[in-house]
Amino acid sequence: MNVAVVTGASSGIGQSAALHLAQRGAGVILTYSSNKNGAMDTVARIEERGGTAVALRLDLGDTAGFPAFRAEVADVLRGTFARDSFDQLVNNAGFAGSAMFEDALEEEFDRLTRGLFKGPFFLTQTLLPLLGDGGAVVNVTSNSALPHVTAPGYSVYASLKGALVVLSRYMAKEFSARGIRVNSVAPGATVTRFGGDAFAKNPEIIPELAKTFALGRVGEPDDIGTVIAMLVSEEGRWITGQDIEVSGGQNL
Template identity: 80%
Template structure:
């Protein structure tokens, strides 16, 4: 059985990706930060469909905890999957922050940088010895990096997601010697807990936002999760170094 590590899978896109990957026959080690119940829900959904999953806590903004996390992954691989390596990594965990450039504090900047770029960079580095040759990595970026999507207040968030797009290309080049493919997926606005659960708290914004999508609605987690699962699967075997927008034609 192949095994995937999916970060930030207690809700939203990460949860969908974990479930979709499991539906394709892979075991899943998923992570959560504060939403332990959500992680348990993800594990239960996978197990109820006949799959195998385990949940581990991870603070993507705390690199000091990464060596211990690697040991926890190695232990879970051995005990749950009888493996000493895993095949797929989905760098999804992160968080949003909004402030105009003139109002952004250094503390806010550093927090976002730690969670959105430094964390995924060093987590991948930390887990690389456990990632099997011929495997695959998917980084979750954002269509906010694209020229046609510019929203005031998201300069730092978008810039750091843009850094992940560049990092994806360099990972694809460097990891290719081991046959590891690396791509990124750039969602548009998606109905998740993003930005402090903005969609649930402000449902009135959805109809007007939907008008910005060529396909006439905002995204759902499965719209993204299925693409992530495809990129990790055999169907994605000849795709690497790409940032793929999955947005239903937002601002097309």
């Protein structure tokens, strides 16, 4: 049995990725920050389908807590999966933030940097000794980092996601000595709890936004989760160092 670590799997894209990986037969160690109920829902849904999952709390912005988290992961690997290593890492956890350039605050800049770039960087570094040779990593980025989706107010967020794209390529190069593949996935606008649950609070924006998608609708978590599961699985065995936009042709 493969074992996957999926961060931010209490809802949205992370939850979908965890469910699809479990459906493919992987055991899942998933993380949550504040939404414990959502994480336990993910675990319950995996167990209902005959799979195995464990939820652990992780603050992606607190790198000082990463060694203790690695120890927790090692304990779960031994105790639940009788393993010393895992096979698949999905760096999905993150959060939104927007401000026009002239209004950007240094404190918010630092918060976003910790969560969207520094966190995934050092979490991957911390977990790398537990990631088995021949494994796979997917970093969830955003098509806001791509030229055709440049929108005012997202200079910090998109720049950090762009940095994660570049980091993914360098990870792919360096990790290839161990046969570990690394790719990034760039979702377009997707109906999740992201941005303070913006879509649920403002459903009227969805029809207008849908007009910007070539395929005629806004993304759903499963549109992205299925691709993540494919990339870290056997079907993605010959794909590495790529940033794959999964957006239904947003602004095509």
